[in-house]
Amino acid sequence: xxxxxxxxxxxxxxxxxxxxxxxxxxxxxxxxxxxxxxxxxxxxxxxxxxxxxxxxxxxxxxxxxxxxxxxxxxxxxxxxxxxxxxxxxxxxxxxxxxxxxxxxxxxxxxxxxxxxxxxxxxxxxxxxxxxxxxxxxxxxxxxxxxxxxxxxxxxxxxxxxxxxxxxxxxxxxxxxxxxxxxxxxxxxxxxxxxxxxxxxxxxxxxxxxxxxxxxxxxxxxxxxxxxxxxxxxxxxxxxxxxxxxxxxxxxxxxxxxxxxxxxxxxxxxxxxxxxxxxxxxxxxxxxxxxxxxxxxxxxxxxxxxxxxxxxxxxxxxxxxxxxxxxxxxxxxxxxxxxxxxxxxxxxxxxxxxx
Amino acid sequence: xxxxxxxxxxxxxxxxxxxxxxxxxxxxxxxxxxxxxxxxxxxxxxxxxxxxxxxxxxxxxxxxxxxxxxxxxxxxxxxxxxxxxxxxxxxxxxxxxxxxxxxxxxxxxxxxxxxxxxxxxxxxxxxxxxxxxxxxxxxxxxxxxxxxxxxxxxxxxxxxxxxxxxxxxxxxxxxxxxxxxxxxxxxxxxxxxxxxxxxxxxxxxxxxxxxxxxxxxxxxxxxxxxxxxxxxxxxxxxxxxxxxxxxxxxxxxxxxxxxxxxxxxxxxxxxxxxxxxxxxxxxxxxxxxxxxxxxxxxxxxxxxxxxxxxxxxxxxxxxxxxxxxxxxxxxxxxxxxxxxxxxxxxxxx
Numbered sequence: 001x002x003x004x005x006x007x008x009x010x011x012x013x014x015x016x017x018x019x020x021x022x023x024x025x026x027x028x029x030x031x032x033x034x035x036x037x038x039x040x041x042x043x044x045x046x047x048x049x050x051x052x053x054x055x056x057x058x059x060x061x062x063x064x065x066x067x068x069x070x071x072x073x074x075x076x077x078x079x080x081x082x083x084x085x086x087x088x089x090x091x092x093x094x095x096x097x098x099x100x101x102x103x104x105x106x107x108x109x110x111x112x113x114x115x116x117x118x119x120x121x122x123x124x125x126x127x128x129x130x131x132x133x134x135x136x137x138x139x140x141x142x143x144x145x146x147x148x149x150x151x152x153x154x155x156x157x158x159x160x161x162x163x164x165x166x167x168x169x170x171x172x173x174x175x176x177x178x179x180x181x182x183x184x185x186x187x188x189x190x191x192x193x194x195x196x197x198x199x200x201x202x203x204x205x206x207x208x209x210x211x212x213x214x215x216x217x218x219x220x221x222x223x224x225x226x227x228x229x230x231x232x233x234x235x236x237x238x239x240x241x242x243x244x245x246x247x248x249x250x251x252x253x254x255x256x257x258x259x260x261x262x263x264x265x266x267x268x269x270x271x272x273x274x275x276x277x278x279x280x281x282x283x284x285x286x287x288x289x290x291x292x293x294x295x296x297x298x299x300x301x302x303x304x305x306x307x308x309x310x311x312x313x314x315x316x317x318x319x320x321x322x323x324x325x326x327x328x329x330x331x332x333x334x335x336x337x338x339x340x341x342x343x344x345x346x347x348x349x350x351x352x353x354x
Numbered sequence: 355x356x357x358x359x360x361x362x363x364x365x366x367x368x369x370x371x372x373x374x375x376x377x378x379x380x381x382x383x384x385x386x387x388x389x390x391x392x393x394x395x396x397x398x399x400x401x402x403x404x405x406x407x408x409x410x411x412x413x414x415x416x417x418x419x420x421x422x423x424x425x426x427x428x429x430x431x432x433x434x435x436x437x438x439x440x441x442x443x444x445x446x447x448x449x450x451x452x453x454x455x456x457x458x459x460x461x462x463x464x465x466x467x468x469x470x471x472x473x474x475x476x477x478x479x480x481x482x483x484x485x486x487x488x489x490x491x492x493x494x495x496x497x498x499x500x501x502x503x504x505x506x507x508x509x510x511x512x513x514x515x516x517x518x519x520x521x522x523x524x525x526x527x528x529x530x531x532x533x534x535x536x537x538x539x540x541x542x543x544x545x546x547x548x549x550x551x552x553x554x555x556x557x558x559x560x561x562x563x564x565x566x567x568x569x570x571x572x573x574x575x576x577x578x579x580x581x582x583x584x585x586x587x588x589x590x591x592x593x594x595x596x597x598x599x600x601x602x603x604x605x606x607x608x609x610x611x612x613x614x615x616x617x618x619x620x621x622x623x624x625x626x627x628x629x630x631x632x633x634x635x636x637x638x639x640x641x642x643x644x645x646x647x648x649x650x651x652x653x654x655x656x657x658x659x660x661x662x663x664x665x666x667x668x669x670x671x672x673x674x675x676x677x678x679x680x681x682x683x684x685x686x687x688x689x690x691x692x693x694x695x696x697x698x699x700x701x702x703x
Binding site: 107127175195263264312317322341344 | 364366410439543627
């Protein structure tokens, strides 16, 4: 496979050969054998040898199936082993969609969500099909000004999606975040998810005997997809957010001492008056805050879920925000700051305390 | 570059199905509908004209009215059974349904009830037509934007009204400004307002979760020649243009493997895996405050920083912060001016 000599230098263009194959397989009364395709369908007579024809026909079938064209194989006749091909006419057609112009506008915008070249190609084809289904002119007023985008998922997306859809297991080389080591992982893939700026695979890690999350950008090299479909069952409930740690534990409250006028983005999240304003002085003094008001600073209460993510955010404000409570958050922030305070230690003597 | 055969095939089949249903259609209109040139439509018609069922005698072929075509109208007279629109492939259906779901759940859509209803009905129809439940792919566009800010911004965008914003930038500096909104961009988990800032006299990008307050003014937006909705200009430049630029000074960070996400989320110029599992990230940062914050938050995972000024700047800010903690422990008023580099975030929206 793949020697590339299957396509004749001249003759029927590939798109027209594919078109004639589709028309032939839609209109055939029972089915067509390979031989009938080769001798009957425009474009296949160009193949210089049986091998070249076989390659061409196999590739064309794959292409058509990828486009959603349902090619099925049937026994060609009682007294022969030969397989026949036809298109399942019931499965061929798009169900009635009947999109209003506003809805088509929404769909056209959704089609622009993806950044990967493969997905963008898929989407432009999907839009061609929907437009062919007779939808009117797209009206974009309903979604005027919106531009939703997700970052490119990368090369792993297509094989992983195939594996998830057909419940095939996968293996891939994966770079562990903790150690940087690259190891082969065997996974039953359940879901592909995009959160924040990352793409993730959620699935069952065979070697570890437990559900795991993998970041697609850390997959090194190709994803190998298992031969057997329906190889495992996906749990009825897959809570992607819980697995990504976005909803771990409960919402907690932190008490912070903030330099006046500073950390506005943080303040704005905390206490929001019903009219949407977040004016100076609107920060209420919660029960915890009043207790230990640091003079010269505003004491505010903020809700957080992920300790480490919130510690990152607070540490980034430097001296402008001091954590009063809880103690574990305070310790986490101090740990970050202590490490950062040593960043110039190895440079040379001159940067020290001053 | 030549068009891919599969893309052209989908359009050829689509043309037949559409024309069978719609009746005679002008070449120009077909070109617009299928997003190709009128010349391409004519080439497609020529290709269809010689295609059909084996035998390829005149009665076997797809046929058009030749006289109409001379007048620039495509009239299908024989479809050879290809009258039904082709269904979506699995990948197409999964991606489209997942995108609609993500849009439906996004704050920018939820901020407007009418908008949410249109997205919901499009999603319902697509799901029904494709039979695709799309549980294979799960996309969430953005998190916790203030619904009121979002409603105000999105309403002003829809009605073409100028906005008055109270905004805090990445350097923690608050400003008030009037903005003519152009687009709401959702990317990498955040929502951004792209608009014309009247104070700056230029195009600016604002993170919606840093808009402290928004008010729609009774002033219609002016045309500033900003790219409109649906334009696909470089959103990355919108989003990152404020902290990174090719001409800015370079900084190099060596990070422990645990901080790999940093390399994945910031506009790195280059990323190199080092033999011990750590990574070297090279950045060009226009805004020193942004880099300082990055280092403060990730101190334990930062192995080395160069140039030394950058390390010193972050370390000094960290020491000031630790002093504030020490003061708090002693229950003493914090020293005035214990406040890292405010005002160094010039150039930010």
